[in-house]
Amino acid sequence: MSKYLLDKFLFTVDRDPELVERYREDAAGTVSWWEEEMANRILNCTTGEKSTWQQLTDEERTALREHNHVALFELGAHPFLTLTLFIAMFERDHGPLEYQQAYGKAMEHLTLPYPDIAT
Template sequence: MSKYLVNKFLFTVDRDPELVERYRDDPRATVAWWEATQANTLLNCVGAEASTWLRFEEAEREALATHDHPALFALGAHPFLTLTLFIALFERDHEGLEYQKWYGERLSHFSLPYPDIAT
């Protein structure tokens, strides 16, 4: 599993309002597009530098494509990256802190020690 790649997806999508909307409207296609075109670009580097081997595993791809934040958490995605992106995606559909409370409730079955988030 590549926690780095999942976290890179969460980080880069969250920082681009157009990608946030694209991911909200068509998550499966956005994940496929991002994996094919962005996964192997290096963060904070010139476009000519890239790797060639990074790919999501099927469980990662499916969790991202279905907005399944508990599965992402179980896979080791950083909870702050997941939370900030998912707030951008779904908070507008809820009043007050309803979304954040629902988000937390869906993670309530996890107990210490939490999944390792080190990359």
């Protein structure tokens, strides 16, 4: 499991409006493309340097493809990164704060100690 890679996906997709829409409309395709093309790029590096060893687990891929923020949190993805991306994708489909409340309600069953979200 790679919390770093999950957080990197959430971070990079959330900062590109075109990727947000792509992920909203075609999650499975976006996750596959991102893992192939973007996952091993060095963050904030403009020289095209890449690593070769990182990849998502099947469980992480499934959670990302299903837009499953609860599973992502349980896997250790940072909740602020998940929330900001999912607000960008789904808030427009709901009334004021309705999506944020549903997001929280879906995580009500979780109790302390929460998964470690340290970076």
